[in-house]
Amino acid sequence: MVFYWKDYEELAVSIMSIVDRLVHKTNEKIESATDILKEILNPVVAEAEEVSWPPRDPEALILMEKEIAKREQEGRLDEGFLAEVNAQLRQSKEDGDKPGLEAMLQKVLQIYASKVLRKRSYAYKGDKILVAEQFLETIIAASEENWNKLLIEGLNIGKGEISPEEFYSVIKKRIERTLIRTEGGSYQQRILTEYLRGIQSRAEDVVKAFQGPQQ
Structure with a gap:
């Protein structure tokens, strides 16, 4: 041609x-x-x-x-x-x-x-309520300004029954699930995982404040 x-x-x-x-x-x-x-x-x-x-x-x-x-x-x-x-x-x-x-x-x-x-819940397994998962979802749904109050009420270092270790474990699981369900390297993935890590960081600060200085 x-x-x-x-x-x-x-x-x-x-x-x-x-x-x-x-x-x-x-x-x-x-x-x-x-x-x-x-x-x-x-x-x-x-x-x-x-x-x-x-x-x-x-x-x-x-x-x-x-x-x-x-x-x-x-x-x-x-x-x-x-x-x-x-x-x-x-x-x-x-x-x-x-x-x-x-x-x-x-x-x-x-x-x-x-x-x-909040679109996906992991708080129920059959008829059983997974208390730590449900508690995490309560924190996720709350304004950041209310996190301290909710953490004190829910964790056993304050008024609740959930141990910090149990709470950190469900946060880790949620981060892993988020990484699987979102596109790698996307802004969405980063924002969602940072939000969850922010909750863990706040929980760690609250726990440290209640435990006082370590010997």
Whole structure:
């Protein structure tokens, strides 16, 4: 088959058209992720005011959580969205002058992780309730601000019956299950496992505080 210059010209135009469409679609996805994040943060960001955390109006946090739940249900909180939040969070940490924004973005990821992890329960085995698993799911569903209180009430170093070792064991199992059920190296995998490790780290701090200085 003989190609003439006109054929090459048409081929080049077709290729550039495809490239333009791909670039446009990529930009659309980035803009879409940014717009979704803006909508989520909108209730807790006051116009012309410095970002503060926690929000002055408690209702604002409830509205933010509702927006995250709505977007997650729509399937809009995908890898593109998680990448956008992580990019904004990284930039905020590097700037070092926006602690309110940094805390706000961390909260977005925490709420996201909580909602995704709550979709699957491991608290029941037949008719039997696995108490430690159920307790972990209570912590997963709770706001980070309530973790200390719940840990003291549930662990046997406080008012509960679950040993720290038993609790750490179910966290480890949940992390392993999460690693199996999520794409390796994805933002989702990292965010979910970091959330679970955050719960363990908080539990370890609470246990240490109750046990006092070791001899």
